[in-house]
Amino acid sequence: MYLNATKGTTEDLKHLPTTVRPQINPDDVLVPEGYKVEVIIAGLSFPTGMAVADDGTVFVNEGGSTWPTRPASIPRTLRLNPNGKLDVFAVETLGGPRGMAYHNGYLYVSVKGGYHTRILRHHVRTGKKEILFDQIPDGGWHEPGGPVIGPDGYLYFAQGSVAQQGVVLPQGFTVDMAKHPLAHDVPGEDVTLTGNNVWSRNPLMPFPYLTETGPFKPLGVPAKKGEVIKGQFWCNTGLWRSKLDGTEPELLAWGLRNPYGLAINEEGKLYASDNDMEEQSERAVANDPDRIWHIKNAQKPPGSVGRPDWYGYPDICADGIPVWDKSKYPLKGKAAEPMLQNPPPWAGPPVYLENPHSCMTMMDFCKSDVFGHRGKLFACEWGTLAPLNSPRPKALDNGFKVMKVDVNTGEGEPFFMNKRPGPASYYGSGGIERPVDCKFSADGKSLYVLDFGYVTVTGGFMLSYAHTGVLWKITKE
Amino acid sequence: MNNYDSWGLYRSQVNFPSYKTEKAQLSKDGPILIDLDPKTWEQHLDRIGQWLGNTLMAQISYHQLAQDTVSKIQEPHIRQAITDITFHAANHIRAVEELFSLIDRHPYFFSQYGGHASAMLKETISGLKGMLGGAQGDWQMLHQLLLTNMNTLGAFAVTEQFGLLLGLSEITQITLPIIHQKQTDQLVINEYMLEMASISIVYQQNI
Numbered sequence: 001m002y003l004n005a006t007k008g009t010t011e012d013l014k015h016l017p018t019t020v021r022p023q024i025n026p027d028d029v030l031v032p033e034g035y036k037v038e039v040i041i042a043g044l045s046f047p048t049g050m051a052v053a054d055d056g057t058v059f060v061n062e063g064g065s066t067w068p069t070r071p072a073s074i075p076r077t078l079r080l081n082p083n084g085k086l087d088v089f090a091v092e093t094l095g096g097p098r099g100m101a102y103h104n105g106y107l108y109v110s111v112k113g114g115y116h117t118r119i120l121r122h123h124v125r126t127g128k129k130e131i132l133f134d135q136i137p138d139g140g141w142h143e144p145g146g147p148v149i150g151p152d153g154y155l156y157f158a159q160g161s162v163a164q165q166g167v168v169l170p171q172g173f174t175v176d177m178a179k180h181p182l183a184h185d186v187p188g189e190d191v192t193l194t195g196n197n198v199w200s201r202n203p204l205m206p207f208p209y210l211t212e213t214g215p216f217k218p219l220g221v222p223a224k225k226g227e228v229i230k231g232q233f234w235c236n237t238g239l240w241r242s243k244l245d246g247t248e249p250e251l252l253a254w255g256l257r258n259p260y261g262l263a264i265n266e267e268g269k270l271y272a273s274d275n276d277m278e279e280q281s282e283r284a285v286a287n288d289p290d291r292i293w294h295i296k297n298a299q300k301p302p303g304s305v306g307r308p309d310w311y312g313y314p315d316i317c318a319d320g321i322p323v324w325d326k327s328k329y330p331l332k333g334k335a336a337e338p339m340l341q342n343p344p345p346w347a348g349p350p351v352y353l354e355n356p357h358s359c360m361t362m363m364d365f366c367k368s369d370v371f372g373h374r375g376k377l378f379a380c381e382w383g384t385l386a387p388l389n390s391p392r393p394k395a396l397d398n399g400f401k402v403m404k405v406d407v408n409t410g411e412g413e414p415f416f417m418n419k420r421p422g423p424a425s426y427y428g429s430g431g432i433e434r435p436v437d438c439k440f441s442a443d444g445k446s447l448y449v450l451d452f453g454y455v456t457v458t459g460g461f462m463l464s465y466a467h468t469g470v471l472w473k474i475t476k477e
Numbered sequence: 478m479n480n481y482d483s484w485g486l487y488r489s490q491v492n493f494p495s496y497k498t499e500k501a502q503l504s505k506d507g508p509i510l511i512d513l514d515p516k517t518w519e520q521h522l523d524r525i526g527q528w529l530g531n532t533l534m535a536q537i538s539y540h541q542l543a544q545d546t547v548s549k550i551q552e553p554h555i556r557q558a559i560t561d562i563t564f565h566a567a568n569h570i571r572a573v574e575e576l577f578s579l580i581d582r583h584p585y586f587f588s589q590y591g592g593h594a595s596a597m598l599k600e601t602i603s604g605l606k607g608m609l610g611g612a613q614g615d616w617q618m619l620h621q622l623l624l625t626n627m628n629t630l631g632a633f634a635v636t637e638q639f640g641l642l643l644g645l646s647e648i649t650q651i652t653l654p655i656i657h658q659k660q661t662d663q664l665v666i667n668e669y670m671l672e673m674a675s676i677s678i679v680y681q682q683n684i
Contacts, residue, residue, distance in 0.1 A: 004517045008510040018644025043511030071641040465644040
């Protein structure tokens with residue numbers, strides 16, 4: 001398996017051949033006093049998630065086709081052994097690995113690709129791979145969430161929405177929809193539609209003719225007023241748990257737009273990060289906060305959740321305000337209309353609200369007194385896609401840091417950030433670009449932070465560059 | 478703060494580095510670099526250089542066909558449109574040369590490309606004529622141009638991927654506007670081809 005890894009020096013990090021990220025320098029980032037920052041790996045291609053084994057081994061997923069879907073690189077899982085040796089642990093063939101968790105000799109991985117997300121596990125010693133689930137509907141914009149393993153010995157995993165804004169729209173064809181033109185959202189319980197549809201141009205026609213699309217439908221298929229869409233156990237925007245061998249799956253929640261990060265604290269409470277609606281397109285929504293949800297149904301005994309909780313997608317913002325409210329009217333794009341008639345009860349509010357477009361991703365609870373801040377949630381913020389997804393200047397710097405969040409009080413503060421707001425490339429420093437995941441080391445002394453790498457964003461498109469990802473390590477001195 | 482070009486693309490503040498720098502001394506505790514050592518990087522650039530050779534040949538072939546097409550078209554609007562496209566095609570040949578220079582590589586077989594391109598063009602046209610099953614009229618030139626433009630569009634799109642894959646925005650900044658121009662040209666060629674084809678086939682009139 002192809003891997004060309006060499007040992008370098010900190011001096012090498014100041015003269016990298018990747019011109020979009022020509023330097024990486026721990027001196028350019030900020031952490032609280034008493035912590036030091038190191039660069040462990042540079043040159044990662046679209047890293048999407050990681051896991052730490054009990055012996056200190058760090059596994060890092062390189063996502064292959066990610067955000068956007070071009071360019072494609074090799075989708076694989078790298079393994080950094082405690083002795084510092086890096087090798088390729090696994091290569092995916094049917095999609096890109098995203099989140100990952102280690103438990104009792106197994107590595108559990110979510111994989112995005114094709115019309116369905118898969119949850120699989122590798123036996124680390126033998127390398128044997130087992131598919132636990134391969135029927136989670138996907139093929140669109142958002143990501144699988146997790147997996148994580150709770151102290152109850154159950155596996156928790158999720159799946160984000162196919163449509164970006166509640167309805168499949170042309171912008172979806174700049175990402176996965178181009179490969180999956182028939183993909184659409186699937187609700188987690190029966191819903192009745194208002195009959196509101198969205199007119200857009202159809203990129204699949206010889207000319208970009210107009211077409212009308214409804215929620216939970218492929219592009220170009222309108223909904224009817226009063227139409228009932230049957231809920232499915234394997235939906236998207238859903239969150240499930242199962243036994244570790246994949247048996248006894250149970251749907252806990254749905255209506256989660258992009259629950260990429262899952263984390264469970266020492267009390268066994270499950271939290272999910274989630275991203276706001278975008279202020280662009282034919283169904284645009286302004287001022288929807290990023291958020292962290294408490295998934296309350298995870299507290300119930302396995303097998304006892306009769307009805308999954310609903311967290312608001314596609315109609316309710318994280319602050320509980322409907323997407324069609326005047327306060328959500330967009331500066332860029334067309335205002336949203338309600339899609340669900342008599343929606344289910346809302347399971348909000350979130351335990352933490354963040355600035356729109358901060359793009360909260362993966363996270364981990366500190367369970368160590370050695371590192372400090374025990375019980376706090378360390379949450380990555382990948383960073384805004386403004387001016388693409390919002391025309392507001394104040395959104396340009398949101399994210400690009402790791403937050404320390406108190407899920408009991410709803411307060412948060414930056415823990416790992418650049419000396420100036422925004423990604424390092426905004427002003428040519430060697431600091432952070434886009435933190436995507438963070439995990440504590442096995443000995444509890446350090447926090448690893450996975451940095452996705454450099455992304456260009458304009459008002460019309462975004463481009464991501466491989467070989468610019470970094471694995472950082474923050475250690476209590 | 479940000480330095481965006483007219484395409485809205487971020488332009489790096491640093492100069493394109495020399496890849497011939499001496500390798501730094503290894504450190505036991507230093508960072509792990511994936512693909513970023515000079516030897517590996519040079520190999521990647523060599524492979525990109527080979528692809529650029531293919532791209533250049535395809536683009537020269539396409540330019541030649543565009544020139545030939547202009548001389549066959551009588552209708553003034555279509556003739557002007559194809560003249561513009563020929564101009565674009567010439568610019569895109571120069572862009573490939575710029576891409577070679579950017580990665581510090583040279584079109585080694587450049588002097589042979591003209592010959593290769595002619596042979597490639599004849600082969601392409603022969604195949605396309607067979608596909609059209611004896612249909613008549615100069616609109617067929619536009620049909621050939623449509624397909625050869627698509628071929629070069631693919632070649633530049635692949636080149637763009639190299640820039641994204643190796644963290645070299647300089648490649649993207651050159652290729653993305655070219656791809657955009659070729660998409661636009663493709664639409665123009667397609668429209669005129671359809672306009673000419675229906676009249677030529679149904680009414681047996683050449684335009």
